[in-house]
Amino acid sequence: MTRGFSDEEFRERVARAQARMDKAGLGALLLTTEADVRYFTGYLTRFWESPCRAWYLIVPASSDPIAVIPSIGAALMRATWINDVRTWPAPDPLDDGVSRLAEALREVGGPVGLPSHQGTVARMPLADLEAVKAQSGLTFTDDRGIVAGLRAIKSEAEIAKIARACAIAGRAFGRVGEIAMPGVPLSRVFRDFQRLLLEEGADWVPYLAGGAGPEGYADVISPASEAPLVVGDVLMLDTGAVWDGYFCDYDRNFAIGHATDIQCAAHARLVEATQAGLEAARPGVRACDVWRAMADVVGTGEDAGRLGHGLGMQLTEGLSLTAEDQTTLLPGMVITLEPGIETIGGKIMVHEENIVITEGAPRALSPLATVDLPTI
Amino acid sequence: MTRGFSDEEFRERVARAQARMDKAGLGALLLTTEADVRYFTGYLTRFWESPCRAWYLIVPASSDPIAVIPSIGAALMRATWINDVRTWPAPDPLDDGVSRLAEALREVGGPVGLPSHQGTVARMPLADLEAVKAQSGLTFTDDRGIVAGLRAIKSEAEIAKIARACAIAGRAFGRVGEIAMPGVPLSRVFRDFQRLLLEEGADWVPYLAGGAGPEGYADVISPASEAPLVVGDVLMLDTGAVWDGYFCDYDRNFAIGHATDIQCAAHARLVEATQAGLEAARPGVRACDVWRAMADVVGTGEDAGRLGHGLGMQLTEGLSLTAEDQTTLLPGMVITLEPGIETIGGKIMVHEENIVITEGAPRALSPLATVDLPTI
Structure with missing residues (x-):
């Protein structure tokens, strides 16, 4: 049995998410957890065991996902079907990816669907989430269960x-x-x-x-x-x-x-x-x-x-x-x-x-x- | 080598936290992650691998910690030195521990220090965090690095x-x-x-x-x-x-x-x-x-x-x-x-x-x- 999935399967997952985002009026999904990021990218590593590093994936309303991740993961992420990989040298005590992420979200536009309902966690420091909200100037809301619904x-x-x-x-x-x-x-x-x-x-x-x-x-x-x-x-x-x-x-x-x-x-x-x-x-x-x-x-x-x-x-x-x-x-x-x-x-x-x-x-x-x- | 720690060691950890909370003007710590909860309780289980269940520990300014946890964990938590164990039958789609947690926090009083700085995650749904904030009526702030500082x-x-x-x-x-x-x-x-x-x-x-x-x-x-x-x-x-x-x-x-x-x-x-x-x-x-x-x-x-x-x-x-x-x-x-x-x-x-x-x-x-x- 081969490991991984075809690029086509990932594209279908994104297309299904975007169809639901359209109905829900969301401009972007912001994903922070191992499973959610992997579901759309195929990015598979046990490095998530390190809790000090945050990893972000943006699913825009009508274009391919954008990964905003620590530079240590760049090579592995670029080996997936994801082309837009933006990095920062984590951990950075002054700006641990916040401005990179806020900039990418501003490009994409909101409202930003961040899984917030039961069974979800935002795997990022709360202080950084507040800073990203402020710097992006966008509205943040629950993802309306879109990602959990697809993954089910x-x-x-x-x-x-x-x-x-x-x-x-x-x-x-x-x-x-x-x-x-x-x-x-x-x-x-x-x-x-x-x-x-x-x-x-x-x-x-x-x-x-x-x-x-x-x-x-x-x-x-x-x-x-x-x-x-x-x-x-x-x-x-x-x-x-x-x-x-x-x-x-x-x-x-x-x-x-x-x-x-x-x-x-x-x-x-x-x-x-x-x-x-x-x-x-x-x-x-x-x-x-x-x-x-x-x-x-x-x-x-x-x-x-x-x-x-x-x-x-x-x-x-x-x-x-x-x-x-x-x-x-x-x-x-x-x-x-x-x-x-x-x-x-x-x-x-x-x-x-x-x-x-x-x-x-x-x-x-x-x-x-x-x-x-x-x-x- | 024996497993676990003496009750005395846990009490010392809590006393050190409370000394720092006093200086920082915090009425309670709210802890949500495996390591932070275990640090003060000794509660050790691989059940945290299940991401659908939230676990909460409150460290008050001057009394013993209060565990607010899914009932499936009650027996194991009561086997630690923690006496005040409050439970709910998780997962509850209508109220997954939110009112139990808010009630306990109201008893203890704020401001509530919730680790929010780099290297931390609030392991609970964001929607539940907002609900707990609203229901408790307390001020939430970073824990000022107290728990990370002690654990270091x-x-x-x-x-x-x-x-x-x-x-x-x-x-x-x-x-x-x-x-x-x-x-x-x-x-x-x-x-x-x-x-x-x-x-x-x-x-x-x-x-x-x-x-x-x-x-x-x-x-x-x-x-x-x-x-x-x-x-x-x-x-x-x-x-x-x-x-x-x-x-x-x-x-x-x-x-x-x-x-x-x-x-x-x-x-x-x-x-x-x-x-x-x-x-x-x-x-x-x-x-x-x-x-x-x-x-x-x-x-x-x-x-x-x-x-x-x-x-x-x-x-x-x-x-x-x-x-x-x-x-x-x-x-x-x-x-x-x-x-x-x-x-x-x-x-x-x-x-x-x-x-x-x-x-x-x-x-x-x-x-x-x-x-x-x-x-x-």
């Missing part, structure tokens, strides 16, 4: 990358028996599972969570403890592994030594809930409807939170499968189905799969788990 | 964690000969080097960059290509590996098969520049003085950028070794020395070490490279 509908090429990340994780999950056994500390399992993901082809592993305990785990966000696995534990590993800039995000549960009745019943219920989600996830249906289908199987604890979310260039993006989210599912959306269930007081089990919405039944991107809880 | 001076416990991350990377660098040889694609070297870091004890590997080529590499931020290593290449790997939430950030160069004269001369010059940086890096000296000491050895190309930076809970944080940065070095600061040099037209080599400023000569945290370019 994946192209076939994007879906293929997510599917590849899912397949990599599937092979790694298939090897958990090599690394997880009674006596091995959970922290070591975490380290070794990341190693397996790399061996199976992940470019990197931005996210790994999990837990282990007799009848489940207390939460799904804690770092791994040094406590060793014990016969009778259920172990859960939940990974966001990346291939060519696209995430998978799903988990698997394993019984250590032997599975208890409670574990087996919970796992079966979780798989049943996922099946209900698969049945419900049709185009035209709302996110809250899919949530309802799964919640009817696992119950709706007060803190149950969401039972799935959008997935793509970020571990989580876009819609949430909650009672409140009215987003309509459309073909090309990639989402997770992530039901959770309380097993005994204070303990939970969680199961997760990744699917893509199609015109008909959704297509599974992760290798769907069967009802039987695997024992290792 | 590491405690002995923090330095020990960075040293451990450096030692882990040192052992992995010592094994590069196992994974890098003629014919192996650079992408595979990247994957395998991350595996080595995990095997040697890294919790995870948020950052890996590098390059390879006959007399250097074109840049230090591109993703790995599929091009195989060739005899005569110089290979550079630059990693930000994490142990217990603290980064190392340094690189090593390797000659593949045999080293050329140009490579050897460049490497020797880079190590010489690092030595000059080590000589210069004394308390009371400015960042620009250390930059000058290294630039005098390697030259100051227009795009040379910075020759080092602060390091800690983030891959890069705080000061920059540039001509413009007037920051005064103080004992406890951990910085990188990162000289680069042009070898032939369009090709560079870069070398990096990690050190901590002391009352006397700086202490190396990475195992300092010798002049000889290692051949593998």
Whole structure:
């Protein structure tokens, strides 16, 4: 599978954005985050891990995007389809790209759509944002959800990358028996599972969570403890592994030594809930409807939170499968189905799969788990 | 080595912040980023990879911090020393923590110091920030650099964690000969080097960059290509590996098969520049003085950028070794020395070490490279 996308795909993304900008009366989009900049440029680097440098992309109403970036990124940005690359020697304590950015925005004209709604962040210092507003003299507003809306509908090429990340994780999950056994500390399992993901082809592993305990785990966000696995534990590993800039995000549960009745019943219920989600996830249906289908199987604890979310260039993006989210599912959306269930007081089990919405039944991107809880 | 910090250390951090807030006339700090929240709480989770959820910490002028966070994080936050944990079921499309946060801020009182200066980001939707400002009725201003200033001076416990991350990377660098040889694609070297870091004890590997080529590499931020290593290449790997939430950030160069004269001369010059940086890096000296000491050895190309930076809970944080940065070095600061040099037209080599400023000569945290370019 080739990395990256064709220039044509990027041009189509820009054209679609510009059509929506026209309707919304926006003169420019100002993008500041890794995923938003990459979506329109193909600019892929782990250098975003350095929080001291700001990167800007302007999408004008009717011409090609303009990158305004630290000079250290110029060569890599010029290797993309973007031709207009303007740089400054960052970090500059007196003017860290502010005047370059304001000048470019003035050329393009406003109003400037800067993603400001839920799920977005302006990845730039607030003081610099105020200065850019003042120097450009333009009106700034939310991007009206244009970028998130476009990104929510994946192209076939994007879906293929997510599917590849899912397949990599599937092979790694298939090897958990090599690394997880009674006596091995959970922290070591975490380290070794990341190693397996790399061996199976992940470019990197931005996210790994999990837990282990007799009848489940207390939460799904804690770092791994040094406590060793014990016969009778259920172990859960939940990974966001990346291939060519696209995430998978799903988990698997394993019984250590032997599975208890409670574990087996919970796992079966979780798989049943996922099946209900698969049945419900049709185009035209709302996110809250899919949530309802799964919640009817696992119950709706007060803190149950969401039972799935959008997935793509970020571990989580876009819609949430909650009672409140009215987003309509459309073909090309990639989402997770992530039901959770309380097993005994204070303990939970969680199961997760990744699917893509199609015109008909959704297509599974992760290798769907069967009802039987695997024992290792 | 134990993970985490004593409650006493967190209390001292808060007391120091409150002393500075008093001088600056701030009624509260509002913190939104992983590192800033963790600095005062010890709250450590990879769940921040999910960009859809906002997390807030308020440091009042004279009482203990208040966490205002998604309910999914409540159990883990309550396991820290923080007692006042207020939650909401995120993501809530109608009110994603805004009214909870505004209410807490009103209780505490302003002015509210929100880090807004260079090197900072407000990790929350801009629309929510505006709503919190309006609902709280308080004045918002920059935090006057208080949090960055505190974080720049590491405690002995923090330095020990960075040293451990450096030692882990040192052992992995010592094994590069196992994974890098003629014919192996650079992408595979990247994957395998991350595996080595995990095997040697890294919790995870948020950052890996590098390059390879006959007399250097074109840049230090591109993703790995599929091009195989060739005899005569110089290979550079630059990693930000994490142990217990603290980064190392340094690189090593390797000659593949045999080293050329140009490579050897460049490497020797880079190590010489690092030595000059080590000589210069004394308390009371400015960042620009250390930059000058290294630039005098390697030259100051227009795009040379910075020759080092602060390091800690983030891959890069705080000061920059540039001509413009007037920051005064103080004992406890951990910085990188990162000289680069042009070898032939369009090709560079870069070398990096990690050190901590002391009352006397700086202490190396990475195992300092010798002049000889290692051949593998």
